[in-house]
Amino acid sequence: MGGYxxxxxxxxxxxxxxxxxxxxxxxxxxxxxxxxPIAAVQEGLAQLEKKVPAGLTIEGVGTxxxxxxxxxxxxxxDLVKNEITCHAVAAARLVPDVQTVLEIGGQDSKIIILxxxxxxxxxxxxxxxxxxxxxxxxxxxxxxxPIEEFGSYALRAKNPxxxxxxxxxxxxxxxxxxxxxxxxxxxxxxxxxxxxxRNYLNNVGKGKEILPPVVFQGGVAANVGIKAAFEKxxxxxxxxxxxxxxMGAWGAALLAREKMRTNPQPTRFRGFQAACLEYKTSSFxxxxxxxxxxxxxxxxxxxxxxxxxxxxxxxENLL
Amino acid sequence: xxxxxxxxxxxFFTYLPFWYTFWAELGYEVVVSPLxxxxxxxxxxxxxxxxxxxxxxxxxxxxxYLAGQQVDAIFLxxxxxxxxxxxxxxxxLALPEMVKCSMTDLPPLVEVRVDLTSPWSLRSLCHKIQQExxxxxxxxxxxxxxxLAQEAFQAALTRGELVGSALKPYTGDEGDKPKAEEALxxxxxxxxxxxxxxxxxxxxxxxxxxxxxxxxxxxxxxxxVPIRELRRYRMHKDLFWHYxxxxxKAGKFWLQPExxxxxxxxxxxxxxxxxxxxxxMLELEAKARGVPLIALTLDEQTGQAGLDTRIEAFVDMLAxxxxxxxxxxxxx
Numbered sequence: 042m043g044g045y046x047x048x049x050x051x052x053x054x055x056x057x058x059x060x061x062x063x064x065x066x067x068x069x070x071x072x073x074x075x076x077x078p079i080a081a082v083q084e085g086l087a088q089l090e091k092k093v094p095a096g097l098t099i100e101g102v103g104t105x106x107x108x109x110x111x112x113x114x115x116x117x118x119d120l121v122k123n124e125i126t127c128h129a130v131a132a133a134r135l136v137p138d139v140q141t142v143l144e145i146g147g148q149d150s151k152i153i154i155l156x157x158x159x160x161x162x163x164x165x166x167x168x169x170x171x172x173x174x175x176x177x178x179x180x181x182x183x184x185x186x187p188i189e190e191f192g193s194y195a196l197r198a199k200n201p202x203x204x205x206x207x208x209x210x211x212x213x214x215x216x217x218x219x220x221x222x223x224x225x226x227x228x229x230x231x232x233x234x235x236x237x238x239r240n241y242l243n244n245v246g247k248g249k250e251i252l253p254p255v256v257f258q259g260g261v262a263a264n265v266g267i268k269a270a271f272e273k274x275x276x277x278x279x280x281x282x283x284x285x286x287x288m289g290a291w292g293a294a295l296l297a298r299e300k301m302r303t304n305p306q307p308t309r310f311r312g313f314q315a316a317c318l319e320y321k322t323s324s325f326x327x328x329x330x331x332x333x334x335x336x337x338x339x340x341x342x343x344x345x346x347x348x349x350x351x352x353x354x355x356x357e358n359l360l
Numbered sequence: 361x362x363x364x365x366x367x368x369x370x371x372f373f374t375y376l377p378f379w380y381t382f383w384a385e386l387g388y389e390v391v392v393s394p395l396x397x398x399x400x401x402x403x404x405x406x407x408x409x410x411x412x413x414x415x416x417x418x419x420x421x422x423x424x425y426l427a428g429q430q431v432d433a434i435f436l437x438x439x440x441x442x443x444x445x446x447x448x449x450x451x452x453l454a455l456p457e458m459v460k461c462s463m464t465d466l467p468p469l470v471e472v473r474v475d476l477t478s479p480w481s482l483r484s485l486c487h488k489i490q491q492e493x494x495x496x497x498x499x500x501x502x503x504x505x506x507x508l509a510q511e512a513f514q515a516a517l518t519r520g521e522l523v524g525s526a527l528k529p530y531t532g533d534e535g536d537k538p539k540a541e542e543a544l545x546x547x548x549x550x551x552x553x554x555x556x557x558x559x560x561x562x563x564x565x566x567x568x569x570x571x572x573x574x575x576x577x578x579x580x581x582x583x584x585v586p587i588r589e590l591r592r593y594r595m596h597k598d599l600f601w602h603y604x605x606x607x608x609k610a611g612k613f614w615l616q617p618e619x620x621x622x623x624x625x626x627x628x629x630x631x632x633x634x635x636x637x638x639x640x641m642l643e644l645e646a647k648a649r650g651v652p653l654i655a656l657t658l659d660e661q662t663g664q665a666g667l668d669t670r671i672e673a674f675v676d677m678l679a680x681x682x683x684x685x686x687x688x689x690x691x692x
Contacts, residue, residue, distance in 0.1 A: 124669065126672075126676045159677075159680050160677040160680060160681075161677070161681065162677075163673060163677065165666075165669070165670060248643070330397060331394075331398060331399035331400070332397040332563070333398050333399070334398075352567065
């Protein structure tokens with residue numbers, strides 16, 4: 042039986058998905074990147090291999106996420122695709138008539154508007170990571186509430202407090218102030234969820250026509266408090282897919298499948314044993330011109346397999 | 361032979377052929393600073409006031425480069441008016457003062473006020489420059505050749521040539537021109553709207569034009585629109601700023617039904633005041649025509665990941681809108 046692998050290397054998590062021939066998920070994995078994308082991909086491959094049904098061979102691989110190029114080299118990808126496209130493809134597969142995709146990850150958040158299955162508009166947060174998963178992570182730690190229970194705390198709130206949502210530095214001082222005034226942790230957490238949603242809708246969702254069905258995905262979709270806050274703000278039901286955390290990886294696998302089917306060719310997948318190969322990265326400042334590009338080179342078992350970072354292509358084209 | 365330096369930023373991308381030819385005809389060797397690079401950016405950031413937009417910082421870097429090239433003068437005009445009601449942005453108006461305030465040990469600056477409110481003002485300004493900087497030279501011939509050079513440049517842009525390659529006779533390099541094999545498949549038409557000094561500075565925008573060509577898009581810019589065409593687009597009230605009017609009206613031009621582009625990329629820089637208006641107006645205009653628009657805000661960052669993701673996703677979206685299926689390119 043044939044199958045497809047999708048790898049999504051994000052800032053916070055690395056997700057892997059294996060689908061069957063039809064594109065249905067047969068195995069998935071969500072692990073932390075912890076600042077080491079190569080190690081995370083290798084760890085992911087090793088763990089995933091045990092979950093893949095016997096007799097399934099990978100016929101195509103797609104990578105996505107901010108570490109997609111690096112991951113593509115490590116696993117041997119047939120397709121390297123940006124995460125917006127991948128998220129849209131996965132959402133549209135799950136809910137064919139989806140019109141709005143809300144996605145909040147560790148460092149970025151995006152909104153994708155689809156009409157008749159086609160992406161017609163999208164927006165991403167600007168450079169600042171305010172109102173994304175890593176902020177919630179940080180606050181959960183500060184309040185000593187496990188991030189997994191953050192959402193259920195919010196749902197227990199009786200009277201959510203108002204918290205400034207535009208800037209996380211302000212949000213934090215606001216939260217501390219409310220806490221010292223004597224508001225309950227539940228009310229503060231619910232207020233935080235509402236602030237995050239307000240921030241998202243005002244910045245990322247600014248001017249977009251949000252129509253149902255609405256799909257909410259990305260790591261933060263695990264938070265039932267945020268989901269409830271979205272429903273309250275939009276006045277619409279919000280659908281969180283079963284595999285909300287790995288939708289990007291799934292989209293990459295689906296696109297790899299589409300590519301290999303329309304244009305059959307042998308896959309470039311290095312196999313699950315890529316988990317045991319030795320990859321090394323090194324960087325140097327090119328002295329060819331005053332740009333002094335920081336060139337990265339990736340080697341596998343001592344042999345250089347990819348280089349990038351040079352603006353002129355001098356090093357990239359050497360291979 | 362005396363040498364005059366012209367910094368490769370701001371007005372450079374619009375008026376170089378005129379000034380290059382004029383100075384060359386007056387008997388000067390014209391030294392243009394190289395394409396913006398990390399060294400020039402770093403130098404500019406160091407010299408300029410922190411609140412400025414990145415193109416003006418880069419301008420400081422180019423001036424610093426030229427100051428190290430043993431030139432007899434640096435051409436640093438105060439661009440005020442290009443012949444309409446609108447003026448250049450305040451940072452152009454104060455450019456000579458800004459440079460003099462933050463930088464020392466500069467060669468003499470050719471500080472002239474370029475205000476073309478009356479049709480004869482350019483001619484008399486050039487006459488003044490000739491008398492002061494090149495006494496005894498033939499003013500008339502130099503002026504006429506400069507005008508012809510500028511006209512030839514504008515004509516090349518109108519034919520669809522990119523600024524970088526149209527300036528090649530003066531700079532000796534192609535700027536951001538994509539290699540031949542990268543320009544092969546062009547299925548999408550994308551208007552890249554922004555000020556010439558951000559759209560045509562490949563270092564500042566991370567090689568945006570080249571990337572778009574590689575992803576299979578034909579690029580159209582604001583400078584390709586003939587000036588007489590721009591005049592046809594009336595606004596309820598024109599903006600105060602020359603380049604802002606140009607960008608907005610070019611947006612209207614590329615959105616006309618007969619040449620409707622598939623998408624618009626608005627390139628802006630962090631802390632650009634005029635773009636607060638231009639961006640919103642373009643957005644409304646594009647929405648009314650049903651054409652997707654994405655805004656890219658540039659600053660000093662050299663990390664390309666965020667920019668690349670947005671560009672790739674935007675091109676994917678346009679391709680899918682056009683064909684109804686994802687056209688999977690191996691680059692994206």
